[in-house]
Amino acid sequence: MKFRYLKNVVTLELDQNKCNGCGLCTEVCPQQVFTLNGKVSSIEDRDACLECGACARNCAPGAVSVRAGVGCAYAVLKDMYNIKSRCCDDDCGCSLDGIQY
Amino acid sequence: MSEGQTKLPMVDDHQADSCCAGKQSAIDYGNAAEAGWVNGLIETAIGPVYRINTTLESRDLLGSFKARWGVGRMSYIVPPGLYAVGNPDQSSPVLVSANYKLSFDSLRRELSGLNLWVLVIDTKGINVWCAAGKGTFGTEEVIRMVNVTRLHELVLNKTLIMPQLSAPGVTAFEVRRRSGFKVIFGPVRAADIPAFLKAGNRADKAMRRTCFGLLDRLVLTPVELTALVKPLIYFTLFLFLLNLVSVLLVGDSFQPVFLIGQTFFDLAPFLGAVLVGAVFVPALLPYLPGRALSWKGLVLGLIWAFIYKGLLGSEAGLLETASYFLIIPAVAAFLSINFTGSTTYTSLSGVVKEMKFTLPLIIAAAGLGLIALTISYFI
Numbered sequence: 001m002k003f004r005y006l007k008n009v010v011t012l013e014l015d016q017n018k019c020n021g022c023g024l025c026t027e028v029c030p031q032q033v034f035t036l037n038g039k040v041s042s043i044e045d046r047d048a049c050l051e052c053g054a055c056a057r058n059c060a061p062g063a064v065s066v067r068a069g070v071g072c073a074y075a076v077l078k079d080m081y082n083i084k085s086r087c088c089d090d091d092c093g094c095s096l097d098g099i100q101y
Numbered sequence: 102m103s104e105g106q107t108k109l110p111m112v113d114d115h116q117a118d119s120c121c122a123g124k125q126s127a128i129d130y131g132n133a134a135e136a137g138w139v140n141g142l143i144e145t146a147i148g149p150v151y152r153i154n155t156t157l158e159s160r161d162l163l164g165s166f167k168a169r170w171g172v173g174r175m176s177y178i179v180p181p182g183l184y185a186v187g188n189p190d191q192s193s194p195v196l197v198s199a200n201y202k203l204s205f206d207s208l209r210r211e212l213s214g215l216n217l218w219v220l221v222i223d224t225k226g227i228n229v230w231c232a233a234g235k236g237t238f239g240t241e242e243v244i245r246m247v248n249v250t251r252l253h254e255l256v257l258n259k260t261l262i263m264p265q266l267s268a269p270g271v272t273a274f275e276v277r278r279r280s281g282f283k284v285i286f287g288p289v290r291a292a293d294i295p296a297f298l299k300a301g302n303r304a305d306k307a308m309r310r311t312c313f314g315l316l317d318r319l320v321l322t323p324v325e326l327t328a329l330v331k332p333l334i335y336f337t338l339f340l341f342l343l344n345l346v347s348v349l350l351v352g353d354s355f356q357p358v359f360l361i362g363q364t365f366f367d368l369a370p371f372l373g374a375v376l377v378g379a380v381f382v383p384a385l386l387p388y389l390p391g392r393a394l395s396w397k398g399l400v401l402g403l404i405w406a407f408i409y410k411g412l413l414g415s416e417a418g419l420l421e422t423a424s425y426f427l428i429i430p431a432v433a434a435f436l437s438i439n440f441t442g443s444t445t446y447t448s449l450s451g452v453v454k455e456m457k458f459t460l461p462l463i464i465a466a467a468g469l470g471l472i473a474l475t476i477s478y479f480i
Contacts, residue, residue: 006451028268051448054268069449072442
């Protein structure tokens with residue numbers, strides 16, 4: 001089952017004219033946002049995007065853009081109020097331990 | 102790492118005895134020789150390389166347990182370098198991993214019976230996804246470690262298999278252009294690696310998906326809880342002071358045992374709020390209504406406030422009851438938003454939107470609740 005977060009908030013954009021159909025975006029996306037229709041990628045499930053930026057970083061022709069960032073309240077708090085906290089520096093304790101390798 | 106420069110007895114012996122191959126390893130393995138997960142040394146074209154165990158021992162499990170509770174978590178690391186699994190040769194696959202021991206363990210335990218290389222890069226002891234998000238598991242570090250280990254002298258296939266979740270930090274075509282190594286993004290979970298390799302480095306759709314099951318969510322809760330110990334102690338002291346001052350004002354005799362007992366009784370509803378936000382919301386995540394994390398926390402917090410008032414706190418007065426219904430949902434909602442740092446699906450834009458809307462409400466509710474609670478002690 002797929003968890004759903006807020007609707008219509010993500011900054012993901014795809015310029016299909018630039019797409020070369022390599023399909024890497026469909027591979028790196030952990031949320032299956034993209035599908036490859038023939039030789040062009042398309043955004044299939046936009047609201048599932050978590051803005052990790054894997055697709056944009058690995059798009060050689062630069063067809064995908066997204067304001068990538070870690071969707072973490074600590075990081076946002078720090079940004080909003082300029083707080084020095086234990087999180088999100090080099091010694092951050094991001095807690096996604098061990099879910100992946 | 103403070104004790105990082107320990108010399109490797111096995112490497113030294115080898116160099117003293119050997120007449121021919123004896124190439125010095127370019128890798129600084131630190132104190133890996135003493136680590137329980139090292140299982141011998143193999144001679145390679147780039148020098149001696151440590152072989153690693155593919156079974157976890159009790160001390161690995163204890164280490165994982167401690168890290169999950171935040172004990173020594175930031176120094177739970179593996180020396181970056183190249184490691185061998187089984188008896189790999191120049192055509193064996195190369196897997197890339199983070200140097201957080203928990204990540205490293207979850208990889209090696211899945212590799213029994215395989216012959217391959219594991220390139221551990223320096224992610225400052227942070228797991229793959231978080232390190233990729235910050236860029237420490239990134240293009241530069243991958244290229245640097247390929248060069249440090251002189252990997253091109255060792256393997257013919259010139260291919261690196263990355264965890265899929267490192268893709269936010271690793272640009273595959275950049276790595277190839279600058280190091281000559283092709284990057285393939287493997288599966289999300291280490292458990293799928295044997296099947297991935299067997300299928301000729303192909304991941305099916307299920308392997309590409311993150312899952313966030315009950316267990317995945319629950320293992321993340323202890324570290325959230327440990328962060329809350331300090332604020333809870335302050336809050337307990339605050340309640341103790343309220344009890345103390347109210348007793349002194351009335352002029353009753355000072356009974357420490359009674360005061361402490363009363364303090365912990367008063368703490369119960371709020372301790373419950375912390376558990377709701379930090380444990381029950383993560384556990385019940387898919388079953389709670391709404392999309393916003395704070396909404397889920399609010400709903401469950403209100404339910405807890407009703408339960409407490411209805412079953413346990415029936416003697417509470419109006420102000421006290423009001424403070425429950427203000428503080429508990431506020432705390433639960435705030436801690437639920439915090440869980441966004443642990444989820445696999447929340448976007449930055451979403452979190453920003455949610456926080457901008459809910460944070461002022463949470464602060465207002467908590468503030469009013471605290472005022473109501475304080476006054477309730479003196480009337």
